[in-house]
Amino acid sequence: MPSPRVPKIPDKLALEPESVITVSSSQFGRSLALPASLNFPRIRQAAMMDRLQRFAAYAWAAPNTILGIILALILGRSTNQWVWVDGVLEISGPKLASWLNRPWGALSSITAITFGHTVLAQSREAHDFTRAHERIHVRQYERWGLAFIPAYLGASGYLWLRGRDCYRENPFEKEAYGSE
Ligand SMILES: [Zn+2]
Numbered sequence: 001m002p003s004p005r006v007p008k009i010p011d012k013l014a015l016e017p018e019s020v021i022t023v024s025s026s027q028f029g030r031s032l033a034l035p036a037s038l039n040f041p042r043i044r045q046a047a048m049m050d051r052l053q054r055f056a057a058y059a060w061a062a063p064n065t066i067l068g069i070i071l072a073l074i075l076g077r078s079t080n081q082w083v084w085v086d087g088v089l090e091i092s093g094p095k096l097a098s099w100l101n102r103p104w105g106a107l108s109s110i111t112a113i114t115f116g117h118t119v120l121a122q123s124r125e126a127h128d129f130t131r132a133h134e135r136i137h138v139r140q141y142e143r144w145g146l147a148f149i150p151a152y153l154g155a156s157g158y159l160w161l162r163g164r165d166c167y168r169e170n171p172f173e174k175e176a177y178g179s180e
Contacts, residue, residue, distance in 0.1 A: 054087075057142040061116035064141050064148060065089075068118025075099050081124065088138055089118045090127045097122040106160075106167045116141045136176040148172075 076095030083090045100110040112121035112130040114137035121127045141148050156166040
């Protein structure tokens with residue numbers, strides 16, 4: 001009796017574990033390791049989920065982003081430089097610089113400050129210098145949404161009342177400085 005025509009399948013493909021997916025096939029009666037790049041529906045589904053998550057994060061942080069944009073429009077609308085970097089709007093200009101470069105509470109000046117997906121800084125160099133730190137604040141806004149600013153100020157106020165460093169000991173700053 002002739003055996004059915006079954007394609008020859010290698011027992012194991014020489015691939016890295018993270019680059020393969022396992023597919024069970026009743027036709028072949030065993031699992032088959034395939035390169036992940038061949039599993040189009042699964043990749044499309046993962047990409048869709050990723051896009052939905054990113055959209056939700058932008059929507060959640062949007063009120064803060066709008067606040068940052070309004071501040072940038074008030075402080076040097078025409079002279080500001082607006083640059084989109086890795087999903088974040090980085091804004092800088094001379095009027096913004098003079099607004100930031102003054103004592104703010106416990107700080108002698110602010111090099112850069114984040115509002116949602118907007119970062120205001122004194123200059124392009126200031127953006128480059130502070131990017132890793134400010135991106136942690138962007139992720140914090142994505143988690144906390146509208147509650148971020150009250151939570152941040154609340155933590156600083158609590159520390160200040162106890163005579164502690166209300167900036168460096170703020171848990172949001174500790175996380176951001178931990179990234180450097
Ligand atoms: Zn910070």
